[in-house]
Amino acid sequence: GNSVTQMEGPVTLSEEAFLTINCTYTATGYPSLFWYVQYPGEGLQLLLKATKADDKGSNKGFEATYRKETTSFHLEKGSVQVSDSAVYFCALRGGTNAGKSTFGDGTTLTVKP
Amino acid sequence: EPEVTQTPSHQVTQMGQEVILRCVPISNHLYFYWYRQILGQKVEFLVSFYNNEISEKSEIFDDQFSVERPDGSNFTLKIRSTKLEDSAMYFCASMGDAGNTIYFGEGSWLTVV
Numbered sequence: 001g002n003s004v005t006q007m008e009g010p011v012t013l014s015e016e017a018f019l020t021i022n023c024t025y026t027a028t029g030y031p032s033l034f035w036y037v038q039y040p041g042e043g044l045q046l047l048l049k050a051t052k053a054d055d056k057g058s059n060k061g062f063e064a065t066y067r068k069e070t071t072s073f074h075l076e077k078g079s080v081q082v083s084d085s086a087v088y089f090c091a092l093r094g095g096t097n098a099g100k101s102t103f104g105d106g107t108t109l110t111v112k113p
Numbered sequence: 114e115p116e117v118t119q120t121p122s123h124q125v126t127q128m129g130q131e132v133i134l135r136c137v138p139i140s141n142h143l144y145f146y147w148y149r150q151i152l153g154q155k156v157e158f159l160v161s162f163y164n165n166e167i168s169e170k171s172e173i174f175d176d177q178f179s180v181e182r183p184d185g186s187n188f189t190l191k192i193r194s195t196k197l198e199d200s201a202m203y204f205c206a207s208m209g210d211a212g213n214t215i216y217f218g219e220g221s222w223l224t225v226v
Contacts, residue, residue: 036217043219044156044204089156093215100146100158100169101215 002027006090006104013080013111021075021107023064023090031094033057033066033073034101038087047075047088080111115139117218119205125224126195134190134221136205144208145188146215147180149173149201156204162188195225 007022025031035047035057048057053068062077073090090104118137126132138145147159160170162180179191188207192199202220 034214043202044217046214046216049214091156100161100171101148102158103156105155 002031002092002094002102004090004092004102004104006107008105008107010108010110013109015082015111015113016079017111019075019077019080019084019109021088021090021109023073023075023104025071025073025090025092027071027092027094027102029094030068031092033064034091034093035062035064035073035075036089036091036103038089038106040086044089080109082111082113085109085111115216117205117207117216119203119218119221121221122219123222123224125226128197128225129194132192132195132199132223134192134203134205134223136188136190136207136218137186138188138205138207139209139216140186141209142207142216143210144168144215145180145182146206146208147190148204148206148217150204150220151198151201159190159203192223195223197225199223200225 003026005024032051034049036044037047048059050057050066056065064073064075087106087108089106091101093101120135145162150156158171160174161168177193181189202222204220205218206215208215
């Protein structure tokens, strides 16, 4: 079945540092890939997505490229801010339109001033 | 921007009691989901619902759980007899027919004591 493996956390960075959170997946067919963010005490928010190989999703300075050859969807940001502190979840959805999403374990990011 | 709304935001219930969590999906969406997240753990799929019936469910979604779309706007999750291990954040989500992005609500935090 489908699975998502995320870089283990927690990750602690200083403000303006470069961020990478690794995500690899196992799936049949051609899944869509997502990054969700969960700020403290809040729900899940879609951060970005990519629906086919070589697509790049981007939002709020974050980027991730759908790499089919390495089955990866790593999240990057060039310069993190304190407000980026949150839990980040990589997820995939494949198969039919009613198909469930499969989430990674989540990576907690803390950005210090 | 349209959003998925959930009520209650937090509920405390005694073990063995029935709980109903309510969701109003995004208008015109046709696919509905419930997920849960036990504190500090990953987001887990419970059930998907389309065309007034369950399209997929996980092993977690046993006979104690049920879903219903009683009218044109609400989508409910019922836990018939709650257990301590049902304590979690429950997320409702919906997806439109044309797209493949699932939008999540803010979550309902259930505490079973």
